[in-house]
Amino acid sequence: MAMEQEIATVGQRLEEMLTGNALQEAVDLLASVHPADQADLYLSLGTPEFRETFLSLLSAEGQARLLEHLDEEERGQIIERMPRASLARVLDRMENDEAVDILQELPPAEMARVLSNMTTASEIAPLLEHREESAGGLMTRGYVALHKDMTAREATTFLRLRRPFAEEAYYLYVLDAANRLQGVVNLRQLIVADPDTRIEAIMTPEVISVAPETDQEECARLIQHYRLRALPVVDEEDVLRGIITADDLMDVVRAEATEDMYRMVGLDVRESALSPVTTALRRRAPWLLVNLMTAFIAALTVRFFEDTISKVATLAVFMPVIAGHGGNTGTQVTTLVVRSLALGEVTLGDTMQIVGKEVVFGLAHGLIVGLLTAGLALSLSHNGWLAGIVLIAMLGNVIVAGVFGTLIPLGFRAVKMDPALASAIWLTTFTDVIGFLMLLGTGTLLVSKLT
């Protein structure tokens, strides 16, 4: 069972040991804790001194495991203070892809110095040239390769004697003399095969693979679509460059979903509900100020009709209904389109179909809510003209909300920007301005009927 519920208790015991200088006891305690929980334990410690001592109790191997389970920010703080020689030793013991992530965050000169102290430098260096969000940036060299002309017996002996280190030890990749990917065989196929069969005969020759520059979202989609454990990365000559493991892509899937949600409302992905206030201010303020400026546009629209409002104040009563309902209707559509784009369910080619659907939806839905709102107007004012104006404004704004709700994210995608980019903020500006224009504009035209 997971021990994480007890982190706080264990953390206290550990602090007591550290305070009492019972270091051997502390080492023994840590040895019994899974690295993922060690990370939580580390974060639960109260002072920088405790954390410092905690780190010093771990071997380079132990530090490597710990770093793999911390998030970027905490990891960065540890690495900053770590002597460069120790860092090289720790990185040597990490998974390739994680070591690359850490190296890429260092200033170039320091990166070169650390790399030159690493025994795995030759393996790591080629991985450094790729974008972090691409297949090349995610891939690791921790795979096992077999030659296609080996027999099953030779392959088994190779595994037994060489015990190659591998993150992915179930899929074995089959290469030819030029390291070109020929197929894949799994350990189970190897075990059940006749020992004299050649690997080429038992391997699966069609392997789904990606190029180093393939985007990580596409990799995640492929690994889910075909239900794979790992995805090989090959260059234009079909030479195997590395593999991406499913667990790294699970992180991508979760992070991308959070990103979509956050971006829609102008949040920074690195923020959490417990981030300090100053961080929150720095990160949220830019979009909130953009939002304020767009609200000013809505205000100036209303300002234009101030005269009408002073004559027919009842119009102001319906401003929040028309604008608010348009905003909510449109936000639903935007959410749907953003997520459907992310899941690969729709493409730009579907634009007209979605717009058409949302117009029909807006007509039906707008008629229902327009009539309900007109009913409220009638019961408040006993003026049929006001009811009619409210109906038209609601119907019109709901249709506009559906159309813009579709076009904003698809438009961002068309110009290769993030479809989620603060789309909720842009959308509500449109629905506010257009709702007010229709409500107050029609009201101004018919002002004589309303007073």
Next chain:
Amino acid sequence: MAMEQEIATVGQRLEEMLTGNALQEAVDLLASVHPADQADLYLSLGTPEFRETFLSLLSAEGQARLLEHLDEEERGQIIERMPRASLARVLDRMENDEAVDILQELPPAEMARVLSNMTTASEIAPLLEHREESAGGLMTRGYVALHKDMTAREATTFLRLRRPFAEEAYYLYVLDAANRLQGVVNLRQLIVADPDTRIEAIMTPEVISVAPETDQEECARLIQHYRLRALPVVDEEDVLRGIITADDLMDVVRAEATEDMYRMVGLDVRESALSPVTTALRRRAPWLLVNLMTAFIAALTVRFFEDTISKVATLAVFMPVIAGHGGNTGTQVTTLVVRSLALGEVTLGDTMQIVGKEVVFGLAHGLIVGLLTAGLALSLSHNGWLAGIVLIAMLGNVIVAGVFGTLIPLGFRAVKMDPALASAIWLTTFTDVIGFLMLLGTGTLLVSKLT
């Protein structure tokens, strides 16, 4: 490489074959296509007749693979029309957990009939009693179990001769005579071990496991936290009941993230951007009507101050700024809290800390945006009182937005409801009503200074 880009082309070729009755050609074509792509191909076919013929070209095995790659809705349509005896044959060939999902969607009497025709009935029946969203509902019996007293050689021979069918073939679960989980050994450890070692000596004895009633979100969190490929499910006596594989949980992670986004704005998780209009109406209408009713509450708040507005129409200009900015500020907070709860980063115990943070944030942010809006008021009206009212209303509403933005999702969680449940809709009602109350209420008190 993936062939999915060519689905449309291949689909056309297939339709031509089916029209020309070139069935053997069609069978050959299908044999060269991955089941995941067969599913896309199936969906690309234009008429129900083509789809019918497509299905008839597949073996029971092929139909099982196809169903595993279709989504719930499409799958349901195929199963409805399938003769019950064929369905039993197909389910026999599916992964346990998927077969259980399908059986659970059938009416009880039919489920019993289909089950009685299945050769795997004894394996499936115990899985049927669990909730679909629990570990028990996700687990499969497709694992390989070894006895702890076997030697590595015996285990290898067992695998070679018995070739047990397994979804998870890398982790081998080690049981005692009473089927209690004792440890886990992976194929790699087995291959490199001395053939005479007992399994007990090479296995990892600490296994992270869950109970059948553990929620799927918790399972997903554990598998990510500990970076596992599979998670064993054990009952209170430690007897191994099944395993959950990482790929099933990746679907859970993706689905839960989408669910959070959708629920926040009152969307149904089953909707996609391309769902038909009638489906959209049926699914979106309930929450949009709730939203309309809450907007009516905002309208009635404004109605209460109609007299003030007719005297000072400029107040109406600032209604959308105050209400809108409060809504957007609060939505950011709600999004953050909903997602942080889902990722397990915060719990109910953090409530006061988050509220405190958001109050401080609201004070700082509200002061900035309040002063900017007051500046606009001053430049439009040259009335210092109006500017003051606008400042107070903005500051107050931004703080309220932060507090309610936190309390709405945490409140839902406290009463064991979904924190995301249309939280955006509730929140904007609060920010509208309270924003109007502060703006128009203060305006009414000071109306003599404004005219």
